[in-house]
Amino acid sequence: LAKTTQPISMDSYEGQEVNITCSHNNIATNDYITWYQQFPSQGPRFIIQGYKTKVTNEVASLFIPADRKSSTLSLPRVSLSDTAVYYCLVGGMDTGRRALTFGSGTRLQVQP
């Protein structure tokens, strides 16, 4: 099965920019890259999705290099409320079950 690899945890301070990188070496041509955020006792929440280059919305940016074998979620000026687990997901249902496999995610801890 195709696999995504993320750091297990990261620490940051309020006001800093945080970049979380996800490796997905065998991404398929039709695959999208989607990032989710999860707080304790809640379901994951969609943050951002992209296919190539750069995508930006009101909460984050997603950078995807030309070979698409990795992606970087960028959170500008984090606050304490950004402390959460962040998941990278690659694919779509038409590419089979592998596309619905969440990794263990990256636990981001933001300090005051």
Next chain:
Amino acid sequence: DVKVTQSSRYLVKRTGEKVFLECVQDMDHENMFWYRQDPGLGLRLIYFSYDVKMKEKGDIPEGYSVSREKKERFSLILESASTNQTSMYLCASTVNSNQPQHFGDGTRLSIL
């Protein structure tokens, strides 16, 4: 805004009982999913459904079954609950294969 509602936040059942977990979405989404989430293992897909009365096995279907009689409702059934099925169960839905999933807040199930 999409709403995915899971019938219970917390549930306690006994070994051997038949357990029903219910999930309802209000956006007429075609695709619905059941995951379980355990510490250190991320989210693992149990079953998904891409249409009424259609279902596909995920990565860990053993000990579970599902029912989708109406488009908005997707039920997860534990035929004979066992202690190793104690977990957080998450339901999600999406309009099509490349769109982000919308999650409920989960059901924390304890099997005693």
